[in-house]
Amino acid sequence: MSIVPPGAAGSSSAPAASGVGPLLRGWREQRRVSQLELALRAGSSARHISFVETGRSRPSEEMVLRLAEHLDVPVRERNALLLAAGYAPHYPETPLGDPSMDALREGVERLIQGYEPYPALVVDATYDVLAANRAIAMLLDGVPERLLVPPLNAMRLTLHPEGLAPRIRNLRAWRDHLLAQMDRQIALRRSEPLRALYEEVAAYPVPDTDPEPAGDDEPLGAVASFALPMRIEHEGRVLSFISSISTFNTPMDVTVAELAIETFLPADPATVKYLHALSS
The missing domain is CATH 3.30.450.180 (Beta-Lactamase)
Incomplete structure (x- = not known):
């Protein structure tokens, strides 16, 4: 049986309109990681993580990706985080039928x-x-x-x-x-x-x-x-x-x-x- 293209059923339900801060906080809490622990993993500070989560600080694109990596956020959801932070998606979604x-x-x-x-x-x-x-x-x-x-x-x-x-x-x-x-x-x-x-x-x-x-x-x-x-x-x-x-x-x-x-x-x-x- 040949591979057939997947549908869009795996699409993220994360609302970009809520801003990246609450989304990152949700992933951190789900992974049961403290702000301090996440800061240490990502080479940041607990104060900066707190500011990002409350919307007082806008993280760079690099920081969003770094936090997502240390929180083991799925690739599709990393794109959602970037969109919520005002950046373009980083990961393409190429159809399986594409020549590439x-x-x-x-x-x-x-x-x-x-x-x-x-x-x-x-x-x-x-x-x-x-x-x-x-x-x-x-x-x-x-x-x-x-x-x-x-x-x-x-x-x-x-x-x-x-x-x-x-x-x-x-x-x-x-x-x-x-x-x-x-x-x-x-x-x-x-x-x-x-x-x-x-x-x-x-x-x-x-x-x-x-x-x-x-x-x-x-x-x-x-x-x-x-x-x-x-x-x-x-x-x-x-x-x-x-x-x-x-x-x-x-x-x-x-x-x-x-x-x-x-x-x-x-x-x-x-x-x-x-x-x-x-x-x-």
């Missing part, structure tokens, strides 16, 4: 294809699927067409009662893991679209108990002891996967900053054997 992104796009596609026969996909800041390999398509066998209409959303496909949820044997634990992951992302990004997605999928009905294991004559993957696996049924077999998410180091573009590559590593020998048998 060819090397990145082709490299990511080769990466997830090379991961076959194990599942891998690429998502944006709101978990819309931008690319996926054939092993992901295999897991989606049987999902209703209406849930597969682009843009596909990984969280919606996984937790929807007509999606993968009925086939996930440890649904309650896996659902808790995914919701906690989204909650951390909301705290980091302050994304209203992501919060709306969280509220949607958190409201999906959940069974009182997880599905019973498959019959005794249907082999089950052993439960991994080193990390929480996703145990999902496929054609009468239960496959076990450990999920890993990778992002780009020091991104200088909003689009690149919000890309994530999720790979699913088989958690037991039976899953490895089954996937290799399918691929051959």
Whole structure:
């Protein structure tokens, strides 16, 4: 599956009209950093940080970027801080379909294809699927067409009662893991679209108990002891996967900053054997 351009769902909700001071104070408080600690990190003074936050002093463009870096503010939100301070955005937001992104796009596609026969996909800041390999398509066998209409959303496909949820044997634990992951992302990004997605999928009905294991004559993957696996049924077999998410180091573009590559590593020998048998 080729990479498709992401939508604008990751857009910042930070109001530039409120001024940069309150926005910086909000990020500092969210990160639980004192004015003195932030000043020491940024090579400034607590007095100057206080003046910036109260609007008594207008920070330079360099200072805004320096404070944002030490507060681990996402790239998209750094642009919002600059706008609120009266400066132009520093980080571009280049569409994935732009020719300048060819090397990145082709490299990511080769990466997830090379991961076959194990599942891998690429998502944006709101978990819309931008690319996926054939092993992901295999897991989606049987999902209703209406849930597969682009843009596909990984969280919606996984937790929807007509999606993968009925086939996930440890649904309650896996659902808790995914919701906690989204909650951390909301705290980091302050994304209203992501919060709306969280509220949607958190409201999906959940069974009182997880599905019973498959019959005794249907082999089950052993439960991994080193990390929480996703145990999902496929054609009468239960496959076990450990999920890993990778992002780009020091991104200088909003689009690149919000890309994530999720790979699913088989958690037991039976899953490895089954996937290799399918691929051959």
